[in-house]
Amino acid sequence: MLRHDSRSENQLRNVEIETNVMKYSEGSVLITFGDTKVLCSATVEERVPKFIRGKGTGWIAAEYQMLPRATQTRNMRESTKGKVSGRTMEIQRLIGRSLRAVIDLTLLGERSIIVDCDVLQADGGTRTASITGAFVAVQLAIQELMRKNIIKKNPVKDYLAAISVGILPSGECVLDLDYKEDVAALVDMNLVMTGSGRFVEIQGTGEEATFSGEELNTLLFYGKSGIETLIAKQKEVLLVSKRQETSQEKKEVLIATRNKGKAKEFAAIFAEKGFTVKTLLDYPDLPDVEETGKTFEENARLKAETIAQIVQGPVLADDSGLIVDALLGQPGIYSARFAGPNKSDAANNAKLLHELTGIATEKRTARYHCTLVLAEPNKESLVVSGELEGTIGTIPQGENGFGYDSLFYIPSEKKTAAELSEDQKNRISHRAKAIEALRGQWKS
Numbered sequence: 001m002l003r004h005d006s007r008s009e010n011q012l013r014n015v016e017i018e019t020n021v022m023k024y025s026e027g028s029v030l031i032t033f034g035d036t037k038v039l040c041s042a043t044v045e046e047r048v049p050k051f052i053r054g055k056g057t058g059w060i061a062a063e064y065q066m067l068p069r070a071t072q073t074r075n076m077r078e079s080t081k082g083k084v085s086g087r088t089m090e091i092q093r094l095i096g097r098s099l100r101a102v103i104d105l106t107l108l109g110e111r112s113i114i115v116d117c118d119v120l121q122a123d124g125g126t127r128t129a130s131i132t133g134a135f136v137a138v139q140l141a142i143q144e145l146m147r148k149n150i151i152k153k154n155p156v157k158d159y160l161a162a163i164s165v166g167i168l169p170s171g172e173c174v175l176d177l178d179y180k181e182d183v184a185a186l187v188d189m190n191l192v193m194t195g196s197g198r199f200v201e202i203q204g205t206g207e208e209a210t211f212s213g214e215e216l217n218t219l220l221f222y223g224k225s226g227i228e229t230l231i232a233k234q235k236e237v238l239l240v241s242k243r244q245e246t247s248q249e250k251k252e253v254l255i256a257t258r259n260k261g262k263a264k265e266f267a268a269i270f271a272e273k274g275f276t277v278k279t280l281l282d283y284p285d286l287p288d289v290e291e292t293g294k295t296f297e298e299n300a301r302l303k304a305e306t307i308a309q310i311v312q313g314p315v316l317a318d319d320s321g322l323i324v325d326a327l328l329g330q331p332g333i334y335s336a337r338f339a340g341p342n343k344s345d346a347a348n349n350a351k352l353l354h355e356l357t358g359i360a361t362e363k364r365t366a367r368y369h370c371t372l373v374l375a376e377p378n379k380e381s382l383v384v385s386g387e388l389e390g391t392i393g394t395i396p397q398g399e400n401g402f403g404y405d406s407l408f409y410i411p412s413e414k415k416t417a418a419e420l421s422e423d424q425k426n427r428i429s430h431r432a433k434a435i436e437a438l439r440g441q442w443k444s
């Protein structure tokens with residue numbers, strides 16, 4: 001076994017970031033890396049240190065401290081000793097410097113954010129955990145300032161996280177050393193990096209040992225991948241905490257779609273019911289969910305349940321498509337990817353016309369299908385669907401709508417879906433019918 005806790009060489013410890021854990025701080029975070037636990041609290045003060053006063057720019061500083069029993073034996077508090085150690089001083093300056101690298105101090109205005117990083121339990125990597133947690137605490141404090149309209153523009157230029165890497169006595173390069181590994185390590189390195197993959201600081205030392213350029217590259221590579229994971233985690237928790245605040249204030253539904261046409265229809269239909277609609281287009285940090293299901297329901301479930309689990313709130317997803325009888329139900333769940341993975345309405349329509357070449361009008365019957373899944377964490381999902389009957393035309397007609405609308409002729413309206421006004425389509429569409437079915441079941 002390579003590592004005493006059976007991690008692989010490039011595996012982080014279990015990382016948790018709990019937000020808003022303190023009542024009075026503008027932003028607070030409890031960050032955990034295995035047995036290392038750091039409490040980070042960000043305070044906003046309407047003043048700046050003397051040396052920048054009157055310049056209109058802000059300041060960010062950090063303090064770092066270990067609780068007496070953060071370690072195996074009790075360490076006297078530095079306040080009792082009456083002296084801040086060199087190590088503490090160095091670490092708190094590193095934290096402050098790192099945060100200032102990604103925050104535009106002029107946009108902060110003449111105010112300070114002070115981050116207190118208190119190590120509750122130390123099992124290696126406390127300074128890097130402090131930086132990773134402090135960044136989230138500062139972001140939360142800034143979100144608060146923006147919500148209160150105290151600052152207009154977000155001063156956060158990039159994400160920021162830190163991690164340790166090192167070389168074990170076995171010669172193996174590893175990511176995220178715990179204390180046991182750290183004391184034995186031949187080489188010990190702390191990396192601070194941004195979301196765009198740039199370095200803020202590299203602290204690397206051979207402990208009575210040396211390391212090669214090749215080993216350095218491996219360490220940087222492991223560190224970079226660890227930091228990417230940490231930043232994805234930061235994005236996730238920040239998004240959840242932001243959504244919890246906004247959804248408390250407003251009636252808002254999150255729809256797990258990136259399709260602009262759908263988004264517009266949902267917004268119009270839900271507006272009548274007093275809801276605002278947000279989609280994945282509003283949250284670019286949320287992942288793309290692969291549609292690996294074999295039915296509309298499976299795909300809609302995948303989209304809704306994956307995103308609901310991440311945002312820890314209710315999420316609606318739509319999986320829809322065109323079912324053409326002469327094509328034995330195709331394109332069906334593959335409607336968006338009918339002409340290939342690069343999703344283009346024009347290419348899909350061209351392919352549909354091509355496949356139907358020579359098929360007589362009365363044999364060109366089709367229907368739009370929509371399955372909606374409403375998912376909430378730890379609840380059974382609601383599943384509803386709706387359909388709209390039509391036939392496939394031979395030339396595109398109409399400018400409205402999206403997808404296959406200009407080829408989808410609706411006999412009852414004597415128009416294609418693209419010739420209907422937005423309102424008309426939203427009254428009769430498969431999507432509208434599904435939403436109507438949902439309404440009866442959805443208590444909110």
Ligand SMILES: O=c1nc[nH]c2c1ncn2[C@H]1C[C@H](O)[C@@H](COP(=O)(O)OP(=O)(O)OP(=O)(O)O)O1
Pocket residue numbers: 256257258259262291318319320321322335336337348368401402403404405417429431
């Ligand atoms: O009212 C409609 N009018 C025209 N075309 C429509 C409609 N409703 C679905 N369709 C077509 C478009 C797309 O080719 C496929 C949906 O595929 P589907 O995977 O559900 O959506 P998508 O990938 O575009 O967005 P997302 O998965 O992010 O919701 O069916």
Ligand SMILES: [Mg+2]
Pocket residue numbers: 291336
């Ligand atoms: Mg899709």
